[in-house]
Structures are given as structure tokens and as C-alpha cells.
Amino acid sequence: MSDKDTPIEYQFTNTKHQYLAAVIGNLMFCAHGSMMGWPGPALPILLSENTPLKTGPLSNEQLSWIGSISALAAILGTFTFGFFTMFLGSKRTMLFLMLPTVIFWVLIYIGDSYYHVLIARFSTGWTGGGVQTTVILYISDIANDDIRGRLGSFSPLSRNTGVLIVYILGATIPYKIVPCIFVFIPIIFGILFFFLPNTPQYLLEKGQVLKAEKSLKFYKGYTGKSVDEVIAFSAEFERQKVIAKKLKVDERIMLKDIFNRHSMKGLLNGITLAGLVHLSASLVIVTYSVVIFQKVGVVHFDPYISSITIAVMQIMGTLCTTHLSDSMGRKILLIISLLGSACGLFAFSLYSYLKENGSDLSAFEWVPIASLSFVIFIASAGILPLFFVVTVENLPSKIRTVGLTICNIFLNLASFICLKLFPTLTVIIGLHGCMLIFGIACILGSLYILFVIKETKGISMDAVQSKNHSTNNSC
Structure with missing residues (x-):
């Protein structure tokens, strides 16, 4: 029997251990989500006169660095944990991720200065750079072809669940109690994940056949x-x-392994998708939601409730991906996600423009919240979770770890640029101008996916590589 006959004659349908491993592994994404979401309910406290910091309320400059330093740290984390993964495998690297996650919550609990918070946020980014690489590689190695997209979508779902939980608890319980609760997530992850076997591919590469x-x-x-x-x-x-x-x-990766048509196309697809993740404006909306609503004149909604609404929409969108990525297909879902994001951004841009020019829109005050909630929902249903899945599927197996590391660097660089420039651009070209640019970028991104990205639904990663390689050779 040939290898090609295996998926046709027999399907391994007993996938409960794959689901179990995906759920346990993604506890690390949930832990990272809680770290990402912590500033939402915490920053208003740190900015107030009742701040727990002995250095006093945060200044605008300090606030900007606390908001963006995690993106820079994620680049370092991508390098660090990408290197660890190549030599230790995804499982051991994931276990190591416990350490900076626990350190974050310890610093939040004992921290009484701006620098404690800054180091903690640096830890957030460093951990994020590792999580983005290792968890995705681990799941792609253990998952059946027909459920790979579904299991891959568990990661953003887990991250968004962590964001939602910390938004809710951060708004309802004292500042110092929050870290005492969330520090247990990485600990529970470590205990459960320790007993799972390493991936077959890694063990074979190390000669541990049995x-x-x-x-x-x-x-x-x-x-x-x-x-x-x-x-x-x-x-x-x-x-x-x-x-x-x-x-x-061929363990040693040479420059020719990266700088060939097959590998460069996979990298180009991954880097393009990384840019589109942030040009969908989803991270900007989540980070600056309160500021955005204030600028557009929406003042009758509690900022905590608004942030919780955003987190709920993220989860709802990700749940759709869990069901649709392996039935509808990656390509069509990406296109729908970007076009939907463009529609929501254009609607918000039009409202903002009319509002800034003195139009009476009091009867339509729901439009900004509805449009941005729709953007978050539709982006979470497509471009946000599928970036990782499609990137891994399009990278040649030999450079997959290195390639994903490179794509994650561009992902975090795009994150830093968007978060740093958005406040300045709103002053220069207005809020409506920023959202218009994001919307146009989504339209252009959907065209790129339509004409360049290949569908990989239900196809083994080896078959995807063979298909891409033959396509490149025929061009």
C-alpha cells in the first residue's frame, strides 16, 4: 500500500486524544490572553489618583510604552522560542512558557512602580512570541488533516476567552486579587501538559522510534x-x-532552503497575512476602544461594558471559525472576513466623518458600536485565527519553524507600528481617515487572497507542499 492510499482507504476517526491535547495545550493561550487583556480594566486604575503605584498615576508617555512594549518584546520572544523549538521540540518549549507567565502575575501583584508594570508587559510580549510559534506547531503536528483547521482555531478561541475573563474579573474584583487568580492557569497547564507525549515527528527526528x-x-x-x-x-x-x-x-538549513521560489512564496503569503491581521484594525479597536468611542462622540456607554462586549464578539467570531474552517474552507473564509471588516470600517468612517462635520446623528449613535463590534466579530471568524493555520500549511516542512518565526516577527512589527501610529494619525487625518485606510487595506488583502492563496482544506500538509512545488515549477 502506498502512502497516498492511506487517507483514501482508512480514516483515523478516534480523535479524542487530539482534542484533549489541543484543549490542554491551549490553556497556555488562555493564560496569554489574560495577560493581553489585563490592561483593559487595569489602566483606568493606574491612570487615576487612587493608583496602587508609588510612582503615581501613569503619564501619557508611560501609557504609550505600556501599551506597545509587548509588541517589541514579542519579536524577541519569537526569536527565543523559535530557537528553543528547533532544539527542544514544541512540548518542552511550551512547558518553559510557564515561567514568564507566572512572573507576569507575580510582578503585577508585588509591583508598586511604573517599571514593575513595564517589565510585566514586556513579559507579556515575550510569552506571546513563544505561544504564537510553539502551540501552532504542536497542534499541526498531532492533528488529522480533516480537523487540523478546527483544532488550530482553538488557539484564538482560548486567547479570547482569557481576554474576556480578565475583563470581567478586572471590572468586578480588587486590583490585587486578579493576579492571585490568573497565576493558577499556567500552573494547571504545566501539570496536565507534562503527562502528554511529545509529537511523533520530533521524537523520530531525535531517533526515538519506539x-x-x-x-x-x-x-x-x-x-x-x-x-x-x-x-x-x-x-x-x-x-x-x-x-x-x-x-x-537535511537538518541544517541553508540559505538556498529559504531563498527559493517555493519557500519565498510561502513566506510572502505568511508575511502578507500577518500585515492583514493588523490592517483589519482589530487590535487597534481592542486596545483603543474607549478612546475611539470618546473621539466619535459616544459617551453614554460604560467603557467596561464596551470592552466586555468586544471580548464577547471575539469569542463568537472564533467559534464560527471552529465550525467553518474545515467545512467552508480557509480561502473563502479569509475573503469573507476581510470584506466584512472593510464594510464595518467604512460604516464607522462615514459616521465619524459626518459627526466631525456637524451632522446630527443622535438617532444613529448605535452605529459606531455596532460597526466596530461587527469588525471584531468578522475578523475573529477569519483572518485572525486562520493566519496561523494557513501560514503553517503554506511553509515547506524543512523551514516551517524558521518560516513561522519570520512571519511572527512581521506580525509583531505590524502590531507595534499600528498601535504606536494610530493616536498620531487620528490627529493628522482624523479618525475617519484612519478607518478608511484600514478598510481599503482589507479590500486589497481580499484580492490578494483571491488570486494568490491556494485552498488547503482537508489536504495533508505534505500534499499542500507537493501541490505548491509543482505549481511553482510549472510557472
Whole structure:
């Protein structure tokens, strides 16, 4: 039986261990989400006269650095944990991520100065750079082809759940109690994740064949009760051994492995999607939601309720991805997400422009909240979670870790640029001008996806690479 016959004649349908591993692994994303969301309810306290910081209320300059330093730290984290993943594997690297996560909450609890908070936010970004690389690689290695997109969408769902929980608790319980609760998430993750086996691919690359076979049986839900299952498992294991042997022979990555048409196209797709993640304005909306609503004249809504609404819309959008990414397909979902974001941004831009020019829009005050909520929802249903999935699927296996690291660097660089420039641009070209630019970028991004990105739904990552390679050779 050939390798190509395996997915046709037999499907490994006992995927409960894959779901279990994805849920446990994504506790790390939930922990990171709570770190990301912490400034939402905490900054109003740190800006007030009742701040717990002995250095006094934050200045605007301090506020800007607390808001953006995590994006710069994420670039360092991407390098650091990308390097760790290459030598330690995704599992051990994920376990190491516990440390900076725990440090963040300890600093928030004991911190009484601006610099404590700044270091804590640096830890947020450093952890984020690692989470974005390791969790996605881990899940892509253990997941069946038909549920890979669904399991991949667990990561943004978990992150957004962490954001929502910290928004709710941050608005309802004392400042110092919040870290005492959230510090347990990474600890629980570490205890549970420790007992899961490492990925078969990593174990094979390290020559641990028996452990790799046991790991593959665990993740495939192998029972050995039918002849078809035994034959299919044997073929799958042999296929993975061939891949691991090839990677081991070619373990050293040369410049020619990156600077060839196949690899460069995968990197270009990943970098473009990374830019579109932030040009959808989703992170800007989440970070500056209160400021945006104040600038546009919406003053009758509690900022805490607004932030919680945004977090709920993020989760609802991500839930849609969980069901649609493996049924509708990645490509169409990305296009719908970007076009939908453009519509919401254009609606907000028009409202803002009319408001700034003196139009009476008191009967339409719901438009800014509805339009931005729709942007968050539709972006969370497509471009935000699928960036990671599609990027991993389009990168050649030999440079997958390095390639994802490069794409994450551009992701975080785009994040820093957008968060730093947005307040300045609103003064220069107005709020409506900023949202108009974001909307146009989404339109252009949807055209890029339509004509360049290939559909990868239900196709093994090896088949995706073969298809892309043959396409490149025929061009």
C-alpha cells in the first residue's frame, strides 16, 4: 500500500486524544490572553489618583510604552522560542512558557512602580512570541488533516476567552486579587501538559522510534482492532519516518532552503497575512476602544461594558471559525472576513466623518458600536485565527519553524507600528481617515487572497507542499 492510499482507504476517526491535547495545550493561550487583556480594566486604575503605584498615576508617555512594549518584546520572544523549538521540540518549549507567565502575575501583584508594570508587559510580549510559534506547531503536528483547521482555531478561541475573563474579573474584583487568580492557569497547564507525549515527528527526528510509535498511537487513537487500521497505521508511521529521515539528513538549513521560489512564496503569503491581521484594525479597536468611542462622540456607554462586549464578539467570531474552517474552507473564509471588516470600517468612517462635520446623528449613535463590534466579530471568524493555520500549511516542512518565526516577527512589527501610529494619525487625518485606510487595506488583502492563496482544506500538509512545488515549477 502506498502512502497516498492511506487517507483514501482508512480514516483515523478516534480523535479524542487530539482534542484533549489541543484543549490542554491551549490553556497556555488562555493564560496569554489574560495577560493581553489585563490592561483593559487595569489602566483606568493606574491612570487615576487612587493608583496602587508609588510612582503615581501613569503619564501619557508611560501609557504609550505600556501599551506597545509587548509588541517589541514579542519579536524577541519569537526569536527565543523559535530557537528553543528547533532544539527542544514544541512540548518542552511550551512547558518553559510557564515561567514568564507566572512572573507576569507575580510582578503585577508585588509591583508598586511604573517599571514593575513595564517589565510585566514586556513579559507579556515575550510569552506571546513563544505561544504564537510553539502551540501552532504542536497542534499541526498531532492533528488529522480533516480537523487540523478546527483544532488550530482553538488557539484564538482560548486567547479570547482569557481576554474576556480578565475583563470581567478586572471590572468586578480588587486590583490585587486578579493576579492571585490568573497565576493558577499556567500552573494547571504545566501539570496536565507534562503527562502528554511529545509529537511523533520530533521524537523520530531525535531517533526515538519506539516512543514515536507510542506517541502516534496515542494521538491517532489507535486500537489495533481491525486489519485496515493496522495497515493504515503502519503506512502512516512509515511515512512519518521517511519525512523525519529526510529532515535529519537535511537538518541544517541553508540559505538556498529559504531563498527559493517555493519557500519565498510561502513566506510572502505568511508575511502578507500577518500585515492583514493588523490592517483589519482589530487590535487597534481592542486596545483603543474607549478612546475611539470618546473621539466619535459616544459617551453614554460604560467603557467596561464596551470592552466586555468586544471580548464577547471575539469569542463568537472564533467559534464560527471552529465550525467553518474545515467545512467552508480557509480561502473563502479569509475573503469573507476581510470584506466584512472593510464594510464595518467604512460604516464607522462615514459616521465619524459626518459627526466631525456637524451632522446630527443622535438617532444613529448605535452605529459606531455596532460597526466596530461587527469588525471584531468578522475578523475573529477569519483572518485572525486562520493566519496561523494557513501560514503553517503554506511553509515547506524543512523551514516551517524558521518560516513561522519570520512571519511572527512581521506580525509583531505590524502590531507595534499600528498601535504606536494610530493616536498620531487620528490627529493628522482624523479618525475617519484612519478607518478608511484600514478598510481599503482589507479590500486589497481580499484580492490578494483571491488570486494568490491556494485552498488547503482537508489536504495533508505534505500534499499542500507537493501541490505548491509543482505549481511553482510549472510557472
